[in-house]
Amino acid sequence: MIFDTALPFSATIEPEEYFMPADPHSHGYHLPVLLSEVVEHIAPAPGKIVADCTLGGGGHSEALLQAGARVIGIDQDPEALLHASQRLACYGDLFTPVQASYHEIESVLQTLGIAHVDAILADLGVSSHQLDTPERGFSFQRDGALDMRMSPLNPVTAADLVNTASEEQLSIIFRDLGDEPAARRVAARIVRERANTPFTHTLQLAEFISTVIPKRSRIHPATRVFQALRIAVNRELEVLEAGLDAFTRAVAPGGRIALITFHSGEDRRVKHFFKDRAVEFIDRPEWPSQRKNPLYQFRLITNRAVVAGELEQRTNPRSRSAKLRVAERLTHN
Numbered sequence: 001m002i003f004d005t006a007l008p009f010s011a012t013i014e015p016e017e018y019f020m021p022a023d024p025h026s027h028g029y030h031l032p033v034l035l036s037e038v039v040e041h042i043a044p045a046p047g048k049i050v051a052d053c054t055l056g057g058g059g060h061s062e063a064l065l066q067a068g069a070r071v072i073g074i075d076q077d078p079e080a081l082l083h084a085s086q087r088l089a090c091y092g093d094l095f096t097p098v099q100a101s102y103h104e105i106e107s108v109l110q111t112l113g114i115a116h117v118d119a120i121l122a123d124l125g126v127s128s129h130q131l132d133t134p135e136r137g138f139s140f141q142r143d144g145a146l147d148m149r150m151s152p153l154n155p156v157t158a159a160d161l162v163n164t165a166s167e168e169q170l171s172i173i174f175r176d177l178g179d180e181p182a183a184r185r186v187a188a189r190i191v192r193e194r195a196n197t198p199f200t201h202t203l204q205l206a207e208f209i210s211t212v213i214p215k216r217s218r219i220h221p222a223t224r225v226f227q228a229l230r231i232a233v234n235r236e237l238e239v240l241e242a243g244l245d246a247f248t249r250a251v252a253p254g255g256r257i258a259l260i261t262f263h264s265g266e267d268r269r270v271k272h273f274f275k276d277r278a279v280e281f282i283d284r285p286e287w288p289s290q291r292k293n294p295l296y297q298f299r300l301i302t303n304r305a306v307v308a309g310e311l312e313q314r315t316n317p318r319s320r321s322a323k324l325r326v327a328e329r330l331t332h333n
């Protein structure tokens with residue numbers, strides 16, 4: 001049961017994610033980050049099967065398909081699947097869209113009769129389209145229902161959390177998932193306010209938070225609280241932990257896993273997951289000699305996270321907080 005993991009999970013915010021160009025639709029549904037780096041590391045080619053576990057607008061998938069690979073495109077958001085399926089229809093049988101959460105990759109592959117894939121890509125978080133669609137409730141700048149669910153199958157909305165979680169729970173969410181210094185104060189004020197007026201809309205919550213947290217910089221005072229709520233609603237860190245184990249089982253020996261993260265809570269998990277599994281022997285002072293690492297399963301392809309170059313950072317502000325890490329499944333473990 002993966003969702004029993006208790007909060008807290010720490011996640012330093014990277015506010016750039018929230019600074020989209022003035023016309024967010026100028027680049028369409030979503031501009032893929034680190035595209036050439038992903039293609040270089042995954043090396044798509046005819047005969048290879050790649051699972052794009054966060055299909056989104058299909059930008060990464062399209063590059064993989066153009067190189068001749070077969071792509072299994074997974075997303076938990078039916079809107080993303082519809083958009084990407086239309087965009088990628090011209091690739092025919094090479095592209096298979098599937099609505100699922102990426103931690104379910106093994107059952108997705110089993111249903112398709114695929115034992116292992118040659119590479120796995122996950123570009124975590126929300127798409128620009130999701131952030132920019134007011135009705136999805138992710139934005140503190142446009143009014144919409146306080147929803148924030150990526151999947152309609154998720155029974156818990158942000159409004160549910162804000163209106164029913166205890167003061168202690170809210171405080172932990174804001175502190176550990178948003179690194180919000182005023183977490184306790186915001187939680188206490190929300191609990192007092194909601195007794196009279198439940199929170200139902202994004203701007204209502206954003207404006208209320210602005211009365212509790214003074215504006216410290218050009219970052220909107222609600223930025224951290226909104227990010228924390230989004231991560232909590234979608235259980236993003238718990239799903240990531242389950243996903244990393246599932247990816248390890250789903251990728252073929254010699255195959256690669258490429259993961260793009262956007263905040264420190266995610267990146268730390270990915271980094272340690274790969275590092276812990278990329279050493280063959282472990283030495284501890286209390287042991288007479290070093291021992292074989294039972295987790296040894298990967299070769300690190302990127303020793304340090306790959307980040308976007310200057311040009312990409314200038315043209316796509318979202319890329320500023322993106323970190324790509326790639327590891328290769330060993331053939332003999």
Ligand SMILES: C[S@@+](CC[C@H](N)C(=O)[O-])C[C@H]1O[C@@H](n2cnc3c(N)ncnc32)[C@H](O)[C@@H]1O
Nearest residue numbers: 032054056057058059060075076077101102123
């Ligand atoms: C950053 S976007 C991916 C953008 C994509 N790489 C592209 O080129 O357009 C993240 C996508 O992952 C999806 N997503 C997030 N968590 C997921 C999960 N646990 N399972 C499946 N899809 C997920 C979101 O719905 C969103 O569409």
